[in-house]
Amino acid sequence: MANPMPLQISRPTISSSHEQEAVLVLELNQSVPTDTHGALSSNQQSIQPQRITTRSQSGIHKCNPKYALHVDIDHSLVEPTCYSQAFKQHEWRNAMVQEFNALQRCGTWKLVPYHPQMNLLPNKWVFKLKQRADGSIERYKARLVANGFHQKPGIDYTESFSPVVKHSTIRLVLSLAVSKQCPIRQLDVQNAFLHGFLNEDVYMRQPAGFVDEQYPNYVCKLQWSIYGLKQAHRAWFHRFSEFLLQLGFEASTCDYSLFVYNHKVQYMNDQMHLSQAKYALDLLKHTNFLDAKPISTLVPCGQKLSAYDGEPHDSPDLYRSVVGALQYLTITRPDLSYAVNQVCQFMHSPTTTHWTVVKRILRYVKATYNHGLLYKPGLSHITAFSDADYAGNPDTRHSTRGFCIYFSSNLVSWSSKKHKTVSRSSFEAEYRQLAYTAAELSWLKSLFRDLKLHLFVRPFGATISRPLP
Structure with a gap:
């Protein structure tokens, strides 16, 4: 068959x-x-x-329960990415109306006929939920932003540099305020960048949703600065600094963002706690480490990271994003400085071993997310500590340096970085680090002088402390 x-x-x-x-x-x-x-x-x-x-x-129209997934989304808590999305929600529509009215009150632009020789800048609406420290919504914020990357140098902008305050300056001023029993106030200038003067002719399209009915083909000639321009930061800084100088403030020569006004004040509070608890929780939520098991130590004792450890990481962009966020967290977390500095050295080519260390740092942040700096009043004196890890880098044999500086009992400045050159002995590594610390102390001394604080400072000297064998 x-x-x-x-x-x-x-x-x-x-x-x-x-x-x-x-x-x-x-x-x-x-x-x-x-x-x-x-x-x-x-x-x-x-x-x-x-x-x-x-x-x-068969007339059965009921969904299978195992596929019936329904999620209720509160669209008012989602930040729109474009005008068409925001227009559907009245909270964001009101925010756009408020922003447009503020622009009109400031006289930010005037409508002029379009000319082909104009470098016409596009614009877009940017939406942001402004939250309080506890995470609750303070207000819905809409901002009209010009696409400054279309600007041409020498035509609609010249210089764009604007100084930024140093973190050490902020911590020192807060420590002084607590020690000298001074009140502390935090101010927010609404629509700050709209107050800057413009010295160039800048033209922009009319914003979406607010095109003038009588002159729909006209364009906006900016008379004041607006968000997104390359010179917006610089224009606002010049306007604000001139205003403070007219009030009698004096600009610091050590930090151009610091202005001092001598005035007697009364005692308000006896201590201050600086932390980034909400930022730490947001970081843990973003990286899905909110439910991770917390640990009490950052890096295992004696661990040295090498560029040749492990296999290449499959998502280097994720590595760079998380490490960059951890860098911002070190503003109030000196305990993270050394570990974050170590993982920052492999941004160009991270490996699985480096990512394991980053995850360990996140677990440590989970256990200590509410840690920060506690400032208390005390005697006005400065104490600095420095150290160096001789030839600690297994690949290049560079040393790692670190210092911390206290004003009274308050930590105001610290650093953990890799030496730029190779030291030939442990003494040379320590000596180089001592020079870096002395430079920071000299800068702080000049900053005290700008603050009109006269502290008795003896000539720089160092005392070597080492553990007993």
Whole structure:
């Protein structure tokens, strides 16, 4: 008896129409063998099309429970990415109206006819939920931003540099305020960048949703600065600094963002706690480490990271993003400085071993997310500590330096970095680090002078402390 031929099964074809029947078809690659009488053999049965009845044909329209996933999303808590999305929600519409009215009150632009020689800048609406320290929503914020990357140097901007305050300056001023029993106030200038003067002719399209009905083809000639321009930061800084100088403030020569006004104040509070607890929790939530197991130590004792440890990380962008966020967290977390400095050295080519250390740092942050700096009043004196890890880098044999400087009992400045050159001995590494610390102390001394604080400072000296053998 001839061997039965193999069957070829075609893909099931299901019609989308309810009137047609869905049929599963089995096709033979050739005719089915028969016996000598022309009938089908005993092990070969006639194959009939099998009818499949769908749920919709049976009148069943209820979803299968295992596929019934429904998520309620509060769209008012989602930041829109464009004007068309924001226009559908009244909270964001009100925010855009408030921003546009503020621009009109400031006289930010005037409408002029378009000329082909103009370098016309596009713009877009940017939406942001402004939250309080506890995470609750303070207000819905809409901002009209010019696309400054279309600007051309020498045509609609010249210089764009603007100074930024140093973190050490902020911590020192806060420590002084606590020690000298001075009140502390935090101010927010609404629409700050809209108050800067412009010395160039800058033209921009009319914003989406607010095109003038009488002059729809006109463009905006900016008379004041606006967010997104390359010179916006510089224009605002010049306007604000001139205002403070007119009030009698004096600009610091050590930090251009510090202005001092001598005035007697009364005692307000006796201590201050600086932390980034909400930022730390947001970072843990973003990296899915909010439910991770916390640990009490950052880096295992004696661990030295090398560029050749582990396999290349499959997502280097994620590595750079998380490490960059950890860098910002070190503003109030000196305990993270050394570990974050170590993982920052492999941004160009992270490996799985480096990522393991980053995850360990995140677990440590989970255990200590509410840690920070506690400033208390005390005696006005400065104490500095420095140290160096001789040839600690296993790849280049560079040393790692670190220092911390206290004003009274308050930590105001610290650093953990790799030496730029290779030291030939542990003494040379310590000596180089002592020079870096002395430079920071000299800068702080000048800053005290700008603050009109006269502290008795003895000539710089160092006392070597080492553990007993």
